[in-house]
Amino acid sequence: MLEHTVAFSLRINSLRIDREHFLEAMSKYNIKEVEWYKDAYTTDFPSISRTIEYQLGYFYIQSLSSMVPVQVLSPKPGDRVLDLAAAPGSKATQCAMHMQDDGIIIANDVSYMRLKSLASHIDRLGITSIALTNYDGRTFPKSITFDKILLDAPCSSMGSRKNVMQHSEGRIRSLSRLQKSLLLRAVDLLSPGGTLVYSTCTTTVEENEEVIRYLLDKRNDISIERPELPFSISQGASGDSSVDPHVCWFTLDEAFFIAKIKRE
Numbered sequence: 001m002l003e004h005t006v007a008f009s010l011r012i013n014s015l016r017i018d019r020e021h022f023l024e025a026m027s028k029y030n031i032k033e034v035e036w037y038k039d040a041y042t043t044d045f046p047s048i049s050r051t052i053e054y055q056l057g058y059f060y061i062q063s064l065s066s067m068v069p070v071q072v073l074s075p076k077p078g079d080r081v082l083d084l085a086a087a088p089g090s091k092a093t094q095c096a097m098h099m100q101d102d103g104i105i106i107a108n109d110v111s112y113m114r115l116k117s118l119a120s121h122i123d124r125l126g127i128t129s130i131a132l133t134n135y136d137g138r139t140f141p142k143s144i145t146f147d148k149i150l151l152d153a154p155c156s157s158m159g160s161r162k163n164v165m166q167h168s169e170g171r172i173r174s175l176s177r178l179q180k181s182l183l184l185r186a187v188d189l190l191s192p193g194g195t196l197v198y199s200t201c202t203t204t205v206e207e208n209e210e211v212i213r214y215l216l217d218k219r220n221d222i223s224i225e226r227p228e229l230p231f232s233i234s235q236g237a238s239g240d241s242s243v244d245p246h247v248c249w250f251t252l253d254e255a256f257f258i259a260k261i262k263r264e
């Protein structure tokens with residue numbers, strides 16, 4: 001069966017268990033460390049989400065590629081963080097781990113149904129620093145600003161191993177418009193000196209490099225910083241020399257695009 005050949009990756013929840021006890025509890029599932037991220041493990045155990053350790057909140061199941069945007073954002077204890085498109089919560093809960101559950105994380109999503117699933121993860125993992133909001137990110141209120149913002153944008157998911165959909169050109173263009181509006185609002189919400197990470201799990205230039213190009217055309221108070229990552233990455237592929245060298249692509253278990261944006 002395919003299920004037996006699929007390796008899962010997971011992230012330890014240090015709020016529920018320390019590393020030593022985690023390794024002891026999980027040894028029966030043949031977990032292996034991931035060399036570039038101390039919080040990540042892989043396992044070939046087929047039904048890891050049906051174990052008692054999962055129910056107890058000892059870990060979160062997350063693809064390896066999806067763990068990288070938060071590493072680049074690098075939230076710290078005490079930070080004020082916004083995750084503008086947060087459900088079902090892989091990266092918002094990862095932010096809470098990096099921050100040792102100390103600070104404020106607003107996890108926003110336009111989908112109330114998907115927020116419910118985020119709420120159940122927060123409960124299972126025992127996180128207290130995340131508050132949920134249910135705005136369309138394009139009109140998220142500008143009454144406060146944030147030190148760190150993640151925009152893990154809605155996208156065509158062409159790089160995802162779960163994706164089975166083909167998207168029309170019109171659909172890609174409409175996603176690109178949505179991503180540009182979300183990114184502009186995210187910059188408005190960023191404090192001076194703050195960091196914003198834009199990520200997608202898709203491979204179209206329209207949803208990636210073109211969105212960053214649009215931002216550079218619209219705003220002169222931001223710069224793009226190329227993230228340094230501990231594995232091989234490629235630069236953008238749009239042919240635009242003012243964007244490509246500063247953004248990055250990589251494929252671990254999924255293809256991901258990341259741009260790191262600083263506000264002056």
Ligand SMILES: C[S@@+](CC[C@H](N)C(=O)[O-])C[C@H]1O[C@@H](n2cnc3c(N)ncnc32)[C@H](O)[C@@H]1O
Nearest residue numbers: 085086087088089090091110111136137152154
């Ligand atoms: C790629 S998923 C986010 C995954 C999430 N960051 C995680 O790591 O678990 C994109 C999310 O964007 C949300 N979304 C779509 N349009 C939105 C909008 N206009 N404002 C806010 N969220 C939106 C979707 O409901 C979906 O949950």
